[in-house]
Amino acid sequence: MKPMETRLALLARKGDGRAFAELVHLYGDKLYQLAYRMTGNRQDAEDVVQETFLRVFRNLDRYDENLKFSTWIYRIASNLCIDRLRKRRIVYSLDAPGADREDLDGYSALPADEHTPEHEVVLTETQRAVRQAIETLPAKYRAVMLLRYMQDLSLQEIAEVLELPVTTVKTRMHRAREYMRRKVGHLFKP
Amino acid sequence: MDCRMAVRVMHEYLDRELARDRLAELETHLRGCPACRNRLEILTGTEALIRSACAGREALPPADLPDRILRSLPAPPRSRKWARWVRRHPAVTAACFFALVMLGSWLATWNQDDRLRVEAGPDADRLVIEGNTVIVPAGQKVSGDLVVANGTVRVDGEVEGNVTVIDGHVLLASSAQIAGEIQEIDRAVDWLFFRINAWLDKLMGSR
Numbered sequence A: 001m002k003p004m005e006t007r008l009a010l011l012a013r014k015g016d017g018r019a020f021a022e023l024v025h026l027y028g029d030k031l032y033q034l035a036y037r038m039t040g041n042r043q044d045a046e047d048v049v050q051e052t053f054l055r056v057f058r059n060l061d062r063y064d065e066n067l068k069f070s071t072w073i074y075r076i077a078s079n080l081c082i083d084r085l086r087k088r089r090i091v092y093s094l095d096a097p098g099a100d101r102e103d104l105d106g107y108s109a110l111p112a113d114e115h116t117p118e119h120e121v122v123l124t125e126t127q128r129a130v131r132q133a134i135e136t137l138p139a140k141y142r143a144v145m146l147l148r149y150m151q152d153l154s155l156q157e158i159a160e161v162l163e164l165p166v167t168t169v170k171t172r173m174h175r176a177r178e179y180m181r182r183k184v185g186h187l188f189k190p
Numbered sequence B: 001m002d003c004r005m006a007v008r009v010m011h012e013y014l015d016r017e018l019a020r021d022r023l024a025e026l027e028t029h030l031r032g033c034p035a036c037r038n039r040l041e042i043l044t045g046t047e048a049l050i051r052s053a054c055a056g057r058e059a060l061p062p063a064d065l066p067d068r069i070l071r072s073l074p075a076p077p078r079s080r081k082w083a084r085w086v087r088r089h090p091a092v093t094a095a096c097f098f099a100l101v102m103l104g105s106w107l108a109t110w111n112q113d114d115r116l117r118v119e120a121g122p123d124a125d126r127l128v129i130e131g132n133t134v135i136v137p138a139g140q141k142v143s144g145d146l147v148v149a150n151g152t153v154r155v156d157g158e159v160e161g162n163v164t165v166i167d168g169h170v171l172l173a174s175s176a177q178i179a180g181e182i183q184e185i186d187r188a189v190d191w192l193f194f195r196i197n198a199w200l201d202k203l204m205g206s207r
Helices: A004-013 A017-039 A042-058 A069-091 A125-136 A139-149 A155-162 A166-187 B003-014 B020-032 B034-055 B065-072 B080-088 B090-112 B121-126 B188-206
Strands: B117-119 B128-130 B133-136 B146-149 B152-155 B163-166 B170-172 B182-185
Touching (some): A004 A017, A069 A155, A125 A139, A125 A166, A125 B034, A139 B034, A155 A166, B080 B090, B133 B146, B146 B152
Parallel strands (some): B152 B170, B163 B182
Antiparallel strands (some): B117 B146
16 A cells, blocks of 8 residues: 555555645645745745645656655655755855854855734844854755754655755754754754 | 774764674773773864754744745646656667558658559559549550559559558459469558558568
């Protein structure tokens, strides 16, 4: 028996609109959270989610049933996020000297939107600081970190999503964790 | 285990990928090294902070996002099934396409002329043509094959090769002598086979 998502994808491939709508409801929120954390921006998150589903829809024919559906859809979404960050890096010059990137190279920080709609939970000071630290992580580290801690994927799954060797994912995970330790470790009070 | 190694092993522990015997080694090191103990504690704490910061769903997608997504989808293409097949079998598709084009051109040449056509090799001038009838007159001898399209063949004399008639028929007089075979072809498909066979024969012959 194939997992439910895979079955839904196969039904959608045959033109079943309700199956596709079900996938949108199952993954819309998760993808939005991931994209929002990745891009730090509502508009981008929304665009990424829309674009992801459009690509999924267009490429249902090419979906390999042996791949977990979640792996496939996260792959599309994280690639879109990383692309967006890469483009944004060209627009804004974020390579200001003295930025605390430490040993982490590559594209990074983003202009987060400040406004907070009423329905949103107010973050604690600590949570806010951690969020900000995550946002200063370069995209390739942030992707690994968010897939691990937000989406609860295993290192193996992350490797499949990002199409990287597991050893690379491990290295990035370790570096990201060390970076976060230096940035926010002092906030931890047992 | 030195401190450097201990830090690497800590991360593997946090990845939940640490083998039991390595864990024992790490514990031994930690017992004697307060700095590493502290480091692991802070790393574990950092992990907890990250989880807590990521868990909040304060960034909710707009409520109408799913609807907008579904409305923005293009209409599903009709020819899905064969398009998928085509994508999976490019070589077969190319072959089919080629065959189709070839067939098309064969049919075109076959359909195109309904005029009388005669192929008779060197002895063509011995034939008599009356309207749509090609006659091998009595006492005359055609040394090669005779191929006639869109006409009737009346053999009163002698043909040393095969007689082939496309969309027509053969009339034999009692005096007729045909060394080869008589073939009447009525349909395009037969015409095609005939052509291919003739071509193959030629190919074999030329070897």
